[in-house]
Amino acid sequence: MDFTEPLTWVFSILALVIAYTGFRVVTSGNLIHAALALVFSLAGTAGLFLLMSAEFVAWVLVLVYMGAVMVLFLFGIMITKAPIGYDAELDNQNKGLALVAAISVFVLMSWASIVAFDGEELRGIGDPTSTETLADALLGRFVLPFEIVSFVLLAALIGGITIARKDNSPAEEGMS
Amino acid sequence: MPIVPVLILAAFLFSMGIYGLLARRNAVMVLLAVELMLNAVNINFVAFEAMLLDSMASGQIFSIFIITVAAAEVGIGLAIVLLIFRNRHSANLDDFATMKG
Amino acid sequence: MHSLLFALTAEADHGPEITAGGPLQEWAWLILVAPFVAWLAIIFWGKAMKYQGAEIAVAMMSFVFGYGLLLWIDTIRNKVVFEHSVVIGDLGGGWVFEWGWIVDGLSSMMYFVVGTVGLLVFVYAVSYMKGEIRYTFFFSSLSLFAGAMLVLVAAPNLAQLIVGWELVGVASYLLIAHYWEKKENSSAGMKAFFTNKVADVGLIIGAIMVSVGVGSFRFSEILHGAEEHAEGLLAPIGNSNVAVVGALLLFFGAMGKSAQFPLHIWLPDAMAGPTPVSALMHAATMVTAGIYLMARMFPLYQTIATEARTVMLWVGVLTLFLTGLLALVQTDLKKVLAYSTTSQLGYMMTAVAAGGYTAGVFHLFTHAFFKALLFLAAGSVIHGVHSNEMTDMGGLRKYMPRSYGTFLVGSLALAGIFPLAGFWSKDEILGTLGHEGYTFFLWVAIAGAFVTAFYMTRAVALTFFGEYKGHGHPHESDNMMTVPLMILAGFSILAGLTNMPGFLIGDRVVGRYTGFTEWLGTRALVMGDHHPDNLEWSLAIYGTIAGVAGIAIGWMLFSKDRDTQEARDTFSIPGLYPLLSAKYYLDDVALGMVGFIKGPLANAVEWINTWVIDRVVNTVGFGTKALGAVVYNSLDQKGIDLAINATAAGSGAVGGMLRKLQTGKIQQYAGALVAGAVALVIGFSIFN
Numbered sequence: 001m002d003f004t005e006p007l008t009w010v011f012s013i014l015a016l017v018i019a020y021t022g023f024r025v026v027t028s029g030n031l032i033h034a035a036l037a038l039v040f041s042l043a044g045t046a047g048l049f050l051l052m053s054a055e056f057v058a059w060v061l062v063l064v065y066m067g068a069v070m071v072l073f074l075f076g077i078m079i080t081k082a083p084i085g086y087d088a089e090l091d092n093q094n095k096g097l098a099l100v101a102a103i104s105v106f107v108l109m110s111w112a113s114i115v116a117f118d119g120e121e122l123r124g125i126g127d128p129t130s131t132e133t134l135a136d137a138l139l140g141r142f143v144l145p146f147e148i149v150s151f152v153l154l155a156a157l158i159g160g161i162t163i164a165r166k167d168n169s170p171a172e173e174g175m176s
Numbered sequence: 177m178p179i180v181p182v183l184i185l186a187a188f189l190f191s192m193g194i195y196g197l198l199a200r201r202n203a204v205m206v207l208l209a210v211e212l213m214l215n216a217v218n219i220n221f222v223a224f225e226a227m228l229l230d231s232m233a234s235g236q237i238f239s240i241f242i243i244t245v246a247a248a249e250v251g252i253g254l255a256i257v258l259l260i261f262r263n264r265h266s267a268n269l270d271d272f273a274t275m276k277g
Numbered sequence: 278m279h280s281l282l283f284a285l286t287a288e289a290d291h292g293p294e295i296t297a298g299g300p301l302q303e304w305a306w307l308i309l310v311a312p313f314v315a316w317l318a319i320i321f322w323g324k325a326m327k328y329q330g331a332e333i334a335v336a337m338m339s340f341v342f343g344y345g346l347l348l349w350i351d352t353i354r355n356k357v358v359f360e361h362s363v364v365i366g367d368l369g370g371g372w373v374f375e376w377g378w379i380v381d382g383l384s385s386m387m388y389f390v391v392g393t394v395g396l397l398v399f400v401y402a403v404s405y406m407k408g409e410i411r412y413t414f415f416f417s418s419l420s421l422f423a424g425a426m427l428v429l430v431a432a433p434n435l436a437q438l439i440v441g442w443e444l445v446g447v448a449s450y451l452l453i454a455h456y457w458e459k460k461e462n463s464s465a466g467m468k469a470f471f472t473n474k475v476a477d478v479g480l481i482i483g484a485i486m487v488s489v490g491v492g493s494f495r496f497s498e499i500l501h502g503a504e505e506h507a508e509g510l511l512a513p514i515g516n517s518n519v520a521v522v523g524a525l526l527l528f529f530g531a532m533g534k535s536a537q538f539p540l541h542i543w544l545p546d547a548m549a550g551p552t553p554v555s556a557l558m559h560a561a562t563m564v565t566a567g568i569y570l571m572a573r574m575f576p577l578y579q580t581i582a583t584e585a586r587t588v589m590l591w592v593g594v595l596t597l598f599l600t601g602l603l604a605l606v607q608t609d610l611k612k613v614l615a616y617s618t619t620s621q622l623g624y625m626m627t628a629v630a631a632g633g634y635t636a637g638v639f640h641l642f643t644h645a646f647f648k649a650l651l652f653l654a655a656g657s658v659i660h661g662v663h664s665n666e667m668t669d670m671g672g673l674r675k676y677m678p679r680s681y682g683t684f685l686v687g688s689l690a691l692a693g694i695f696p697l698a699g700f701w702s703k704d705e706i707l708g709t710l711g712h713e714g715y716t717f718f719l720w721v722a723i724a725g726a727f728v729t730a731f732y733m734t735r736a737v738a739l740t741f742f743g744e745y746k747g748h749g750h751p752h753e754s755d756n757m758m759t760v761p762l763m764i765l766a767g768f769s770i771l772a773g774l775t776n777m778p779g780f781l782i783g784d785r786v787v788g789r790y791t792g793f794t795e796w797l798g799t800r801a802l803v804m805g806d807h808h809p810d811n812l813e814w815s816l817a818i819y820g821t822i823a824g825v826a827g828i829a830i831g832w833m834l835f836s837k838d839r840d841t842q843e844a845r846d847t848f849s850i851p852g853l854y855p856l857l858s859a860k861y862y863l864d865d866v867a868l869g870m871v872g873f874i875k876g877p878l879a880n881a882v883e884w885i886n887t888w889v890i891d892r893v894v895n896t897v898g899f900g901t902k903a904l905g906a907v908v909y910n911s912l913d914q915k916g917i918d919l920a921i922n923a924t925a926a927g928s929g930a931v932g933g934m935l936r937k938l939q940t941g942k943i944q945q946y947a948g949a950l951v952a953g954a955v956a957l958v959i960g961f962s963i964f965n
Binding site for chain 1: 208
């Protein structure tokens with residue numbers, strides 16, 4: 001990390017934003033706060049993508065993730081009348097074990113990354129990936145996953161409607 | 177710039193997500209944590225793409241797929257949580273241990 | 278042929294032109310087999326047939342009679358001597374067990390007697406036994422007996438003869454004990470069997486000795502060895518040799534079967550069997566088996582075992598006289614006839630012992646007819662009166678004329694009255710005795726003739742004369758019973774005419790007919806037959822005087838006061854009567870001998886059974902039970918069951934522990950997932 005370059009400073013700022021907001025997602029006592037923290041984390045991520053010259057992905061992230069998914073989240077939170085207020089007991093009894101698990105995963109992954117990729121450089125910075133390349137790849141080499149993902153979306157669409165539609169039968173358990 | 181800090185960041189986010197997945201009581205919050213994890217993975221993909229400079233930009237393509245699937249998954253997940261809320265009037269995951277052996 | 282060779286070398290008295298026989302003789306085994314076939318057929322199908330199997334028996338007997346008749350005619354006309362044996366078993370060391378049949382004069386005469394008397398008795402029995410229990414079994418046993426008797430008289434070797442001998446004993450036992458529901462009848466059967474068994478010991482040992490002497494069971498070999506004074510037969514035993522001892526033992530065997538004193542005790546008790554059985558077996562055929570054996574072995578006794586003849590003579594005359602006396606004190610009609618039979622058998626044995634081969638066998642021949650007649654007529658009377666005792670009879674000649682007439686003919690024949698059959702045969706015996714110079718025995722025989730006539734007159738008078746003393750309604754028997762009686766009466770009259778020594782008038786012999794002698798002489802080896810050339814008038818007169826005297830005195834004693842039964846019944850020979858009525862205490866001797874062995878033996882066996890065998894069995898039982906308990910308790914319950922239960926409990930425990938993983942909490946599952954992934958990564962990185 002060469003702090004003489006402005007790239008490093010930019011990255012550091014973005015990293016801090018992402019990290020702090022991500023932290024706030026999982027430690028916030030307020031559901032809305034958590035959701036909003038995630039929004040900011042995603043925003044930071046989008047900036048990071050821009051930095052790594054993945055513009056298309058950045059804007060897709062902003063559009064889909066932040067625009068649609070998070071809105072959906074907030075809608076869901078509000079409609080389900082989830083406890084919006086501060087809930088002190090937002091963490092369950094597994095906190096300790098979860099912490100251990102999280103720390104161990106972090107250590108493991110960091111160590112693996114350092115061992116494997118120490119000295120590697122990000123090379124594409126400043127060299128934007130053209131949409132044309134992505135389009136060619138998407139509809140060329142990755143056409144099959146593309147189609148399958150569209151099926152997945154279709155299934156999710158239908159499934160979501162089926163699940164969430166109001167059940168007309170008198171029985172309580174109406175999940176079809 | 178070196179890739180390792182990016183990867184460490186992604187690792188940090190991922191472990192955050194795991195903590196949230198395991199420790200949070202509210203089902204919605206667990207979903208949020210899952211989103212976090214997916215986001216971390218996205219960062220990893222794009223970083224590696226930048227490192228490797230694949231001609232097809234596979235990392236970014238994959239990242240797009242992840243985002244798409246995450247969106248679908250969130251939709252379904254929220255719908256399920258909705259119904260559970262309707263039936264049980266509680267979002268507390270501890271109350272959903274009906275499959276207890 | 279073997280027998281032809283002997284025929285040429287034999288000193289036959291008559292007719293040297295002996296032929297070897299043809300198809301009629303070769304198929305003669307049919308008369309041996311037919312009775313056994315009938316026996317089995319009656320057992321299997323008898324009950325289902327119209328006459329319950331009797332028709333099979335009568336048909337078989339008709340066949341035997343017819344074939345026997347043909348053989349008789351052929352043997353006489355062509356002087357056939359035929360013998361055929363088939364080896365059915367190799368005993369090793371040169372000994373073979375053979376099965377075969379002889380057709381010669383002696384055997385064919387026996388076939389004729391068995392066939393004729395058998396057929397008449399069978400026909401009689403169809404009516405006599407009607408309504409009696411076990412009718413079908415009766416006829417099957419009779420058929421078995423006929424077959425056994427024929428096997429006996431057809432035997433060309435001692436082994437087969439012994440087989441037939443024993444089979445005849447079995448059949449006798451079955452038939453005597455026919456009404457075994459009453460204990461005394463089954464006891465009588467056992468008495469007959471055991472007495473014969475005692476005698477059979479002698480028979481078998483004697484047979485073995487004589488056979489070993491010449492190295493073969495065959496009669497032809499044994500008799501040839503006797504003639505040639507074979508070394509094996511003359512091997513010394515003590516003061517004597519094999520031949521004499523063997524001959525004596527064979528005679529001992531014959532004593533049992535032919536009821537010679539003192540082994541005669543079974544014959545009177547054998548009257549417990551049905552009358553047709555008494556007529557056939559204990560008059561005409563089975564009891565004559567002993568005489569037959571002596572006749573068959575005649576050359577042995579005449580050549581090298583002459584010392585045995587003295588014993589035989591004494592036994593014969595003792596039997597003749599003593600058992601005749603016993604007939605005087607019997608009240609049971611059949612028992613009179615039984616003792617009469619033993620007495621006549623004594624006559625036959627005396628004759629054969631004295632060298633009168635023809636005389637003894639001729640008396641067998643005639644006796645078969647008139648004794649069977651007497652038994653059957655007695656049976657007819659008993660059937661009509663439903664009692665065996667003469668005290669229940671009397672005056673029956675009015676009610677049963679045919680039975681009376683035939684019984685009378687039989688009695689006169691038995692007493693030896695001219696010209697009935699008994700006269701000729703008894704005279705032949707007296708002639709032989711006189712000719713051979715056995716004066717003492719001759720006078721005993723004449724005295725025996727007196728006694729014979731005496732007791733028969735008593736029987737006739739008590740049964741047929743006077744007043745009827747019984748309680749039933751006597752009636753004449755039906756034709757099926759009376760016709761055989763009349764046929765037998767005819768035989769009794771005519772049978773004697775087959776052998777009439779001529780009348781010596783001047784220098785010529787007139788009226789001589791020796792058909793029977795020739796018939797009997799037609800055999801492989803005949804020697805030493807001392808046959809009187811003509812009628813010894815003096816002896817004939819003595820015999821007739823004795824007979825007539827017996828009748829006269831008997832009539833005087835038993836028909837006087839014939840209106841008062843008591844006077845007749847109270848006659849008894851002073852002094853002798855207690856001895857006679859106790860049958861010389863022979864039965865008590867026999868019972869004592871048997872009882873002496875029986876008591877301790879039975880006790881010993883019972884002790885062994887209770888303390889040894891039972892104990893072993895019980896110990897085994899208890900031991901097994903205890904072992905089973907041990908196995909169950911320790912091995913099964915504690916061992917195997919424990920293992921299985923532990924396994925089940927262990928599985929349950931492990932399952933219970935694993936079940937706790939299923940908390941139903943998703944986050945815990947996710948946690949497990951993460952932990953597992955971490956562990957895997959660490960593992961891979963360490964080991965790679």
